[in-house]
Amino acid sequence: MPWTETDRPVLVLGYGNVLRGDDGAGPTAAEALRKRLPAHTAEVLVAHQLLPEMSQRLSRCQLAIFIDADWNLPAGQVRRKDIAADCDGGRSIGHQQSPQQLLCMALALYGHAPQAVLFHIGAARFGFEQGLSQQVKQAIPLLVQQVVDTVQQTADNLEHHHA
Amino acid sequence: MPRDIVIDPVTRIEGHAKITLKMNDAGDIADAMFHVTQFRGFEKFCEGRPLTEMPSLMARTCGICPVSHLTASAKACDDLLAVKIPETAANLRRLMNLAQIVQSHALSFFHLSSPDLLMGFDADPAKRHIFGVLQENPQLARDGIRLRQIGQTIIEILGGKKIHPAWAVAGGVNKALVAADRDKMLAMLPEALDIAQRTLQWYKRVADQFSAEARTFANFPTLFMGLITETGGLEHYDGLLRVVDSKGEIVLDKFPPQRYQEIIAEAVEPYSFMKFPYFKEMGYPQGIYRVGPLARLNIVDYCGTPIADQEWAEFREIQRGAVLSSFHYHHARLIEILFGIEKMEQLLKDPTILSTKVRARARPNRNEGVGVAEAPRGTLIHHYRIDDNGLMVWANLIIATGHNNLAMNRGILQAAQHFISGGKVSEGALNRVEAVIRCYDPCLSCATHAIGKMPMRIELVSSAGEVIHALDRN
Numbered sequence: 001m002p003w004t005e006t007d008r009p010v011l012v013l014g015y016g017n018v019l020r021g022d023d024g025a026g027p028t029a030a031e032a033l034r035k036r037l038p039a040h041t042a043e044v045l046v047a048h049q050l051l052p053e054m055s056q057r058l059s060r061c062q063l064a065i066f067i068d069a070d071w072n073l074p075a076g077q078v079r080r081k082d083i084a085a086d087c088d089g090g091r092s093i094g095h096q097q098s099p100q101q102l103l104c105m106a107l108a109l110y111g112h113a114p115q116a117v118l119f120h121i122g123a124a125r126f127g128f129e130q131g132l133s134q135q136v137k138q139a140i141p142l143l144v145q146q147v148v149d150t151v152q153q154t155a156d157n158l159e160h161h162h163a
Numbered sequence: 164m165p166r167d168i169v170i171d172p173v174t175r176i177e178g179h180a181k182i183t184l185k186m187n188d189a190g191d192i193a194d195a196m197f198h199v200t201q202f203r204g205f206e207k208f209c210e211g212r213p214l215t216e217m218p219s220l221m222a223r224t225c226g227i228c229p230v231s232h233l234t235a236s237a238k239a240c241d242d243l244l245a246v247k248i249p250e251t252a253a254n255l256r257r258l259m260n261l262a263q264i265v266q267s268h269a270l271s272f273f274h275l276s277s278p279d280l281l282m283g284f285d286a287d288p289a290k291r292h293i294f295g296v297l298q299e300n301p302q303l304a305r306d307g308i309r310l311r312q313i314g315q316t317i318i319e320i321l322g323g324k325k326i327h328p329a330w331a332v333a334g335g336v337n338k339a340l341v342a343a344d345r346d347k348m349l350a351m352l353p354e355a356l357d358i359a360q361r362t363l364q365w366y367k368r369v370a371d372q373f374s375a376e377a378r379t380f381a382n383f384p385t386l387f388m389g390l391i392t393e394t395g396g397l398e399h400y401d402g403l404l405r406v407v408d409s410k411g412e413i414v415l416d417k418f419p420p421q422r423y424q425e426i427i428a429e430a431v432e433p434y435s436f437m438k439f440p441y442f443k444e445m446g447y448p449q450g451i452y453r454v455g456p457l458a459r460l461n462i463v464d465y466c467g468t469p470i471a472d473q474e475w476a477e478f479r480e481i482q483r484g485a486v487l488s489s490f491h492y493h494h495a496r497l498i499e500i501l502f503g504i505e506k507m508e509q510l511l512k513d514p515t516i517l518s519t520k521v522r523a524r525a526r527p528n529r530n531e532g533v534g535v536a537e538a539p540r541g542t543l544i545h546h547y548r549i550d551d552n553g554l555m556v557w558a559n560l561i562i563a564t565g566h567n568n569l570a571m572n573r574g575i576l577q578a579a580q581h582f583i584s585g586g587k588v589s590e591g592a593l594n595r596v597e598a599v600i601r602c603y604d605p606c607l608s609c610a611t612h613a614i615g616k617m618p619m620r621i622e623l624v625s626s627a628g629e630v631i632h633a634l635d636r637n
Binding site: 052087110 | 226274
C-alpha cells in the first residue's frame, strides 16, 4: 500500500464512551492532544471503539498511540505500555477490536504495523453520566504530556534516521 | 441419564444469549431452547418524551443497525403528523437504509459467518474467527472491511456520523444532499459492486461443501414475511406486507403494514427475554414465520436491479416454492448487498435527489402512528401513541430478530438432533448449533428493547445441578 502525502507519521486514537463517565478519558485526552500536537505530524482520531476499518489507516503511520480508560488501575494512574500485533481473535465478534488485534489486521491485510504505545488511565466511574471524575480529570494533563513526549521522541528518532 | 448441554455464550452474534440442549436417556437431543439473556427498556423509558425526540432516541436501541430504528421511528412520527413526506426525503431515507443494509450484511457475512465457510465448521475454534480469515484469505477479509466501510461512509456523508445519525426526523430529513456529497458516494459504488460480485461468486463455489448444513439448518416449512413494492419488487424502506407459505404461494398480499396487529400477535416464554411473534391466523406456535434476507427473496416477484435480478433468479432455482433452509440466508444476504449497491446508484443518479424540499412540517395530527421498514434482519415495526401535547404515552416495537424467534428455536433443535446423537457431542456439532442462530444474524440488543411484559425465571441450582427453588414472573 503506497503512502500518500496526507498520511501523517503519528496516529493518536483516543477511544471510549463519553456518556459513561470516566470511559470518556480516551476521547478527552485525544481532544486535548489535538491542540498540542503539530497537525502535520499527528492525526488525532476520537472513537467510541476500535473498528476494523481503522486498520488501513494504522498501516500507513509509523507510530500509533492508543489511549483508553482502565478500571483495573487506581483512578488517575497513567500507565504506558509498548504493544505489538496479536492475532488471537478470542471472542471478538468482529466489529470491535483491541489495539493489538487492530495492529494484527494492519500487518496481515495491509503489510505494515507501526510501532505502538498503549496509554491506560485508571478510571473510577463508568455509570450513565457525562464528565470525568476528579481523579481522572486531574490526571489528563499528565497523560497528555507523556503522549507529547513520546511523539517528540519518535519524531526526533525519525529525523535522525532520515538524516 | 438425561442431561443438559449449555452453550453459553453463543458467539459471533450481536448480543448475549445461551442455548440449552436437553438430552434424553439415550443421549439424543429431546429439546432445544435459545435463551436471550440480556434485558433492556426502550418501550418504557420513551414514555413522556416528545415525539420529535423519538427517531434519535430509538436509534439508540442498537449500535449495529441504528439507521433501521431511525427510519422506522421517523416513519411512525410522519404518521403522527399525518403528513406525506417529500419524495426526495423518502429517497434519501431509502438511500441511508440501503447503506445500512450493505454494511450490516457485510459485518454478518465477512466477520461473523465467513470463518465457518472458509475454514469449515469443524476447524479449530482458536482459528475460526475473523483473525483466522485474515490469515487464510486476506483478500476476503480486506473486502469485508472495505465493504462495511463504504456502507458506513455513506451513512456518515448523509447523516453526519456513522453511528446514531440524528438525520431522519419527523416529516423528512434535516439536511438536503449537495452534489459534491452525491459524487463522493457515487465514486465508491463501483468498488463496492466489484467486492459484492467477487464475494458472491466465492460463496457459490464453497456453498456446495455444506450440503449437510443446508439440509439441517432450520430447513422446514414456515411462512415468510416482508415488504414489497406495489408491483411485487424488493423493497426495504416502504411498501406493503406480503406473506408467502413454504410452497411460495401468497397467503396475504399488499397488506397495509400499519394494520400489523390484525395479523401478528406476540407470545412470551419463561426462558427468554425475547418475545415470540406469530401469524395470528395460524395461532401459537403454529404461526411460525421468518423475515429477513431469505424471506424477502422468497416473497418478491423480482428484485428491481439488473445484476440482483439475475442472481435472484438463480437463487430461486435452489428449491421449488420457497427456499426453506436458513443456511441460505448467507446467499440471500449477498444478493441483497448487490441490490443495495445497484439501487443506491439508481437513486443517486436521479437528479431529483438534490432537491432541497426534504421536510414536511406539521404539528401532531394523530394520537397513534405506525412506522414499518425492512431492517437488515427483517421487518421492523415501531408503533407509538401520543397525548394531545405530542408526548409519548405508549410504544410497541416488533424487531426483526424477534419475528425469527420461533424459527431460531426450532432450527437449533433440528440441527442438534442431526449432529448430536448417542450422547456424543463434538465441538464441531455445537458450533453448527450456534451457526444456525448466526444464519439469522440476530441482533439481540434490538430484540430485547422491551420492558414490563417479559416473563422471567430465576432458578436456584445446587452444586449437584438440582433446581432447589424457582421463581417465575409472568
